[in-house]
Amino acid sequence: MIIVARTLALAATLALATACATSNRSGDSTLYQGLGERSGIAKIVEDLLYRIVEDDRIAPQFKGIDVVQFHTNLTDQICEISGGPCTYTGRAMTEVHEGMNVTETQFNALAEQLILAMEENQVSTSAQNRLLGRLVELHPDITHR
Amino acid sequence: MKPSTLCRLTLVACVSLAPAAALKADPGSRLWATGGVTTIEGTAGGGLVPWALMSGYASDEEWGGTLTLSRAETDDFTLNVTGAALNWRNRIELSIARQTLDLDTLGAALGQDELSQDIFAAKVRLAGDVLYSDYGQWSLGLQHKHQREFDVPEAVGAEDDRGTDVYLAASKLFFAAVLDRNLLVNVSLRGTRANQGGLLGFGGDRNDSYEAMLETSAGILLNRSWVVGAEYRQKPDNLGFAREQDWWDVFVAWIPDRRLSVTAAWADLGDIAGLEDQRGLYVSLQGTF
Numbered sequence: 001m002i003i004v005a006r007t008l009a010l011a012a013t014l015a016l017a018t019a020c021a022t023s024n025r026s027g028d029s030t031l032y033q034g035l036g037e038r039s040g041i042a043k044i045v046e047d048l049l050y051r052i053v054e055d056d057r058i059a060p061q062f063k064g065i066d067v068v069q070f071h072t073n074l075t076d077q078i079c080e081i082s083g084g085p086c087t088y089t090g091r092a093m094t095e096v097h098e099g100m101n102v103t104e105t106q107f108n109a110l111a112e113q114l115i116l117a118m119e120e121n122q123v124s125t126s127a128q129n130r131l132l133g134r135l136v137e138l139h140p141d142i143t144h145r
Numbered sequence: 146m147k148p149s150t151l152c153r154l155t156l157v158a159c160v161s162l163a164p165a166a167a168l169k170a171d172p173g174s175r176l177w178a179t180g181g182v183t184t185i186e187g188t189a190g191g192g193l194v195p196w197a198l199m200s201g202y203a204s205d206e207e208w209g210g211t212l213t214l215s216r217a218e219t220d221d222f223t224l225n226v227t228g229a230a231l232n233w234r235n236r237i238e239l240s241i242a243r244q245t246l247d248l249d250t251l252g253a254a255l256g257q258d259e260l261s262q263d264i265f266a267a268k269v270r271l272a273g274d275v276l277y278s279d280y281g282q283w284s285l286g287l288q289h290k291h292q293r294e295f296d297v298p299e300a301v302g303a304e305d306d307r308g309t310d311v312y313l314a315a316s317k318l319f320f321a322a323v324l325d326r327n328l329l330v331n332v333s334l335r336g337t338r339a340n341q342g343g344l345l346g347f348g349g350d351r352n353d354s355y356e357a358m359l360e361t362s363a364g365i366l367l368n369r370s371w372v373v374g375a376e377y378r379q380k381p382d383n384l385g386f387a388r389e390q391d392w393w394d395v396f397v398a399w400i401p402d403r404r405l406s407v408t409a410a411w412a413d414l415g416d417i418a419g420l421e422d423q424r425g426l427y428v429s430l431q432g433t434f
């Protein structure tokens with residue numbers, strides 16, 4: 001009787017653990033896949049860069065940056081945040097945006113360009129919303145520094 | 146609503162909004178739909194309930210504003226609203242609105258065919274941002290309302306021809322909250338003595354003091370140009386001659402571009418001046434500059 005109960009308990013625990021692991025992994029990786037995996041994200045970030053340059057509200061802030069480094073780091077960051085197999089190796093958000101005094105207008109402008117870049121790459125509304133929900137967590141580390 | 150009404154509204158809107166659009170190239174940087182629409186009281190919000198959002202799309206380095214025309218038709222009344230609002234740096238909103246309630250059924254008996262009031266309002270964003278703050282956005286607002294013809298409200302027992310509502314509003318957008326769609330939630334607490342929003346004056350024989358009223362609404366952003374939702378507005382019941390009910394509505398707003406929004410709602414305004422079950426269609430057109 002005890003053995004049966006234990007076996008059942010073990011099976012239940014295992015089933016639960018597997019369910020959690022799967023749901024965690026699939027929960028996270030659906031967003032990563034929704035963004036088109038690393039290559040899709042790299043394309044979105046590239047389009048975002050073109051849009052930044054054209055946008056007078058934010059272009060001046062980006063003058064003279066190392067474009068390749070920015071592209072690699074932002075791509076890795078979005079890849080990691082969306083549950084992909086990447087590791088962000090850039091500087092901390094507070095450190096990067098220190099002294100830039102990024103305004104709300106500029107943060108909104110960048111968010112707008114990111115949304116338009118995602119639309120351009122046929123990212124679904126669901127995936128867009130989920131990514132934005134995670135990125136806005138960084139707002140306090142980026143603005144007014 | 147008669148089909149001609151919408152056509153007429155559209156025409157008037159285009160004619161009157163075009164100069165405003167020409168005045169300013171860009172309506173502002175806040176993200177689509179985060180300016181809400183304009184309430185029947187001229188304040189940024191839904192149709193009936195003020196939200197903590199500031200009118201239009203101006204962000205912290207910008208200014209902007211909105212022009213709005215709205216119309217509601219129920220069995221026995223027609224409400225027309227013209228409104229304008231200015232937003233300075235997403236911090237201060239100033240607005241004016243004129244409401245005219247046509248007494249389609251009662252007019253002949255009362256010898257007056259409309260009730261009308263002007264609303265001068267201000268809203269200040271106290272703290273937070275609807276998208277970026279965990280605690281949401283908080284605003285404090287005043288609506289000073291002024292009757293233009295007080296005979297009818299006075300005859301049915303209203304104490305004053307003017308009054309000031311005060312409200313505290315909180316709004317928050319939850320990203321990917323319902324089927325991965327963004328959810329906007331608003332709660333406002335209003336101190337008021339207004340009868341039927343002020344169209345029947347302020348204070349009355351049954352109650353003459355300020356009371357706290359709860360107003361809430363929620364909307365789902367289907368994508369960045371469509372919002373569907375519902376609103377509920379609690380109301381005082383100050384006049385002895387006829388009971389007053391709470392208001393509610395369900396709405397859909399289309400925001401094809403930051404410059405323009407079209408809102409349609411099904412509103413239930415309860416009994417008004419003894420005429421029961423005033424329900425009907427509400428349409429609102431807003432231009433943003």
Ligand code: HEM
Nearest residue numbers: 058061062065070073074077090091096102106107110135
């Ligand atoms: C959600 C919003 C944002 C995210 C996730 C973000 C993320 C990043 C990342 C990952 C980098 C690269 C860091 C590195 O290379 O070590 C970066 C750099 C930079 N960001 Fe942001 N950023 C955001 C908003 C903004 C805004 C609104 C502005 C200004 C308008 C801005 C201006 C810059 C600039 C100028 C750099 C280059 C700095 C340098 O290489 O020295 N960022 N950002």
